[in-house]
Amino acid sequence: MTPSKPPGKRRRSAPPPRLPSPAPPVALSPPGFVADRAEAAARVERLLRYQFCDRALLEEALTHQSFSDGALSYQRLEFVGDAALGLAFSNFLYLTNPTLGPGALSTLRAANISTEKLARVAVRHDLYPLLRRKCPRLDLLVGQFIESVKQELMHDLATAPYGGSVVKAPKVLADIVEAIAAAVYVDCKFDLEKLWKVTRWLFEPIITAETIDEQPVTTLHELCQKHGKVAQFKTWQKDGMIVVNVFVGGEMVGLGSSEQKSLGSVNRNLLSSASENIGQNLSLN
Template sequence: MELQQEAAAVGMIKVLDIRSENYEETRKERNHQSEELSSGYMTATHQTAGWLPSLDDVEGILNYKFKNKKLLEEAFTHASFPDKCSSYERLEYVGDSVLNLLFTKEQYFMYPDLPPGALTRLRAANVDTEKLARVAIKHGLHRYLRHKKPVLEEQIREFSQAILDYPLHSNGLVDAPKALADIVESTIGAVFIDSDSSIDAVWKVFKDLLEPIISHETLKVHPVTQLYEVCQKRNLQVKFVDLWKDNMAFDVFVGGQLVGRGTYGLKKEIAHNRAAKDALNNIERILGEKDCSLMNSVPLVDVDERKHVKLEQTLHI
């Protein structure tokens, strides 16, 4: 199936031809980043009231001049925007395939000894919704998104704040607005079409914009996968209890003991991932093992002294 998807992507192309030691410094830096983000939201909010930022500025961000300006306009037009211009959906479709092919090619030559499964995970981490949404925020592309969807503004604001705790990737702990990833893919598609289907031209424009690119060395294991791996080594059963419908939460039991909880009201998957992450944090505190160490952890439930003793007994230490 994977080879068929890869062949389809290639065929389509051819057809188209941590934590800081100084808390105060960290706080100031985050405040500074928040102020920068806020200035971007002013632009985004005004556009929904009738004022549109100049898309010419996007050419400066990309360091690329479009021969067909309509492609650039289309790349930043959400389906909710009442305009004669087509929405970005078709260009997003093109950009998604182009981006997958670019990373497939790049990683094939960069990692000659990695098996297909590892290459697939590495590519997926570099083209998923959160990674691309980060690119949009980092370079201010969200400011030029033309839409009439007020809730999107708050989603972008929350995402921009949440990722400050995760410098590279949250691994499923943060809810990324899909529209942000969409405009990165649609812009890639626009450059591809505008450059007469040149893969090299697209990579030249986006290689630096996509930094930091997740490497084999910086790729982290998903918290759910990691939890199962840690417990499997000790022949312990992991059980997730779905409380999301009533309490927007998941509980995690290891060997019959409650070891973690995750909550998130807007997306069930995020609550599930946070529960796994919290369980790992609590297990790590007791085991102190490097193989279940995760960065920037914030426990969502407290493991009191009695639970701590029970968990030690469950983990056989």
């Protein structure tokens, strides 16, 4: 929520819009660490402001399949959560966009429940450290993505929630969000309205028809997927600049850099044009 203006200070100019400000991402636990399930569940309940009737559902949602103590993993709940969030967003977008056709509504829904968007929800609310798991490689991949998001939050706050990182979002982060949503959904007897009321704020800012063009990475991925292609990114720093290459089908289709040390700046300038070039190339195939 937007904080109140400090009393007694003159406003020089209109400040940029502020995003919800959860605690910054915490350091990942060491390999082999197992989160205390009762403590992790209690933290999620506080986050959601929702008390589970059957807390075992939440504990299941916070258990990765690599955790081998005979406990159920989140996989079944993730299956339900994927569908439940899709329907919840379908209802919301249908009601709030009375003039949009099914194609535009489908695009908005896909953007709001994409792996990239849901992974960022998990990062912003520090959900991964609460997951019981035994997979050091997963910790490494998640750590790299979290670091990328933290850099964007420092340099490009206005667009970071929408995605745009050149580091691929690990699916496990989106799975956690979907599993937690499913735990709520099942716990409240499959009440979709209750699910939306409890979880909606987690997804803010919700991507709208006015803001969907601000996420070129998602747009590029969706474009490639429609044509059976995969987009890959390579990024590095050189002489104080961030340099990004975009590859599709092993062929480099774009190169960009920024002196502002902002991935968002590179992505908006490079990937928007790359999307156009890819679209032209694919249409000729």
